Amino acid sequence: SAKSSEALRELAGNYAKYLESHPEALFADVCFTTNTGRSHFEHRLALVAGSSAEAQGRIDSADYIVGKAGWEKSKVVFLFTGQGSEYPNMGRQLYETQPLFREILNQCDAVLRPLNVPLLDLLYSDDPNPDIVLSTDMTYLQPTL
Structure with a gap:
């Protein structure tokens, strides 16, 4: 993901270059890091590929889906309860x-x-x-x- 469509295209190109110059990189690791190791922004790209070479080819040929994520910032809720907070029919x-x-x-x-x-x-x-x-x-x- 990226903050703008232009930045997203540039990022996709960077991934294609990385995949080409690092054939030893495990595709699953690249996918995992891409998904969890980066911040999530509004402009998104998705593609289906079974290998680094296939992903690189799809990026180079613009064979992927782009879109904008629609979300509102959600509130984070935590419950750190100790004893004494329970009651019948709780929840x-x-x-x-x-x-x-x-x-x-x-x-x-x-x-x-x-x-x-x-x-x-x-x-x-x-x-x-x-x-x-x-x-x-x-x-x-x-x-x-």
Whole structure:
């Protein structure tokens, strides 16, 4: 990616030159570094290639897709909780309304099954006082948080 379409074309040319002058470079490593080792800007380029030579050829012949990424800066959210912040039905609304949250929590529940108390039962029990289990046993409390 680049800050302008001109800079993107120049960057693509630089990659083509690099691939030509470094045939020993592992293509997978170049792709990984390109994807994760650089800042992400608005102007983007994508191409499909199985090798350095194929990528170089596609860049040289302009056989790739360019476009502008549309995004808004998202807010970063972290949860650093300690004991005492848990409560019955914690996250239930998210579980009931957000498919991705539900899917991941179901995966966590499956991973934690060896604890013999299902995670979902701890979180969303119909027991009138499920917080007794949460507040007294760290074996269950920590993974639940």
